[in-house]
Amino acid sequence: MSELDEKMDALLKLLKSERGQRRPIEGHPLKDKEPLTKNRYLSHLCAILLYKNAMSEAQRILLERLIAGIKTEHDAEDYLRMSLEITSESIAELIDRLKDDLPLKYAFALDALVLCHLQECGDDQAAFMAEMFDALYMIEADLTYLTRLGKALLTMNQEMLSEAVTLRPEYIDKTASAYYARLMGEEAVETVLRTTMKELRKIAEGGDFDSIISYATINAQNKEEFNNTFVYGGNITFSKCNFAYNKNGPLWFKNFHKVAFEDCTFSGFKTETILLDNVKEATFLRCEFTDCIKHYHNAQCFLKLGGVIKCNKGTGTEVDIDSCGFINCGGVNSDFYSSSSIISDGQIRRCVNNVFHNCWHYYYGTNKDPDGPKRVLFSHVAKEENNKVIDSARLC
Secondary structure (H helix, E strand, C coil): CCCHHHHHHHHHHHHHHHHHCCCCCCCCCCCCHHHHHHHHHHHHHHHHHHHCCCCCCCHHHHHHHHHHHHHHCCCHHHHHHHHHHHHHHHHHHHHHHHCCCHHHHHHHHHHHHHHHHCCCCCHHHHHHHHHHHCCCCCCHEEEEHHHHHHHHHHCCCCHHHHHHHHHCCCCCHHCCHHHHHHCCCCCCHHHCCCCCCCHHHHHCCCCCEEEEEECCCCCCHCCCCCCCECCCCCCCECCEEEEEECCCEEEEEEEECCEEEEEEEECCCCCEEEECCCEEEEEEEEEEEEEHHHHHHCCCEECCCCCEEECCCCCCCEEEECCCCCCCCEEEEECCCEEEECEEEEEEEEECCCCCCCCEECCCCEEECCCCCCCECCCCEEEEEEEEEEECCCCC
């Protein structure tokens, strides 16, 4: 290693060590406590974070920011080492201390929930937190509020945060969580929940609450963990997710009230990209579809294809498409026959501010469908405004 490389490595280490100092999270109720309480609190928080789980970079950064805002004489490395020295006596002392200080008790629970869920929370971590919360005499109303609040912070969802605030029991002081408010709206990677395949599978199998999935990636590498099929009965929103084709086929949604995509990308699908089966409403906002081309064989002429957004016949799905891009999308029939409704066969309620570039249907693999009234991207559009159609079939 050269002398310059050694110096740069040292500088990189220094910069990383100062990340928390650059962006401390202010206002934590632990800040004004005595050093012993700070040390007990943070060392046991680190112990939960490390329990049968490797700490991620995102978790470390958020921990450093919390410690910087609390202003202790120790850094994250110190508290991670202290976590190895906890005992039954030390945790009993902490629990007694937290019981007598409600803002601190609820702050500890929220810190543990948020930090552990910045990546996939281990079963043992979850079990330990449950036992500790029980020892702190936390009731269902407390945990409902804190888990909803934690999810709102992790997903940076202002609407969910507003809903969580309405669930706050009167005896929980606002200061128990106000220090996290500044995170809302940040795009910093460390404050964002990356949805795990385990969580996606849980939703796919059905759930009993509305779901918001952020910064997930579904592609050929994880296709064996997740089969692309969602079965539910409520609402689901995907925000800033990336979807790439895998052999399991389209993203298939069954029995939903509403399916929403915001700032998502879809690429390389060779089947329909999205299949809406008994879905009442679907919305697409600022999404990008690239090279999503349905390859198939069908010996009927001008069927409604729905090559990108397919709505099962008779479901009456209403679709909004706003500020999206469709680049090189459509369908390819290996037979002689053409198709209609190339992008979607749904009831398009709004199609505004979109760009369609090189969107066609081909027959015999390479031949564009002949021009005619049925060579359209959509068969039904209630409101169409400010769309750009470039080298593509007609909009409708």
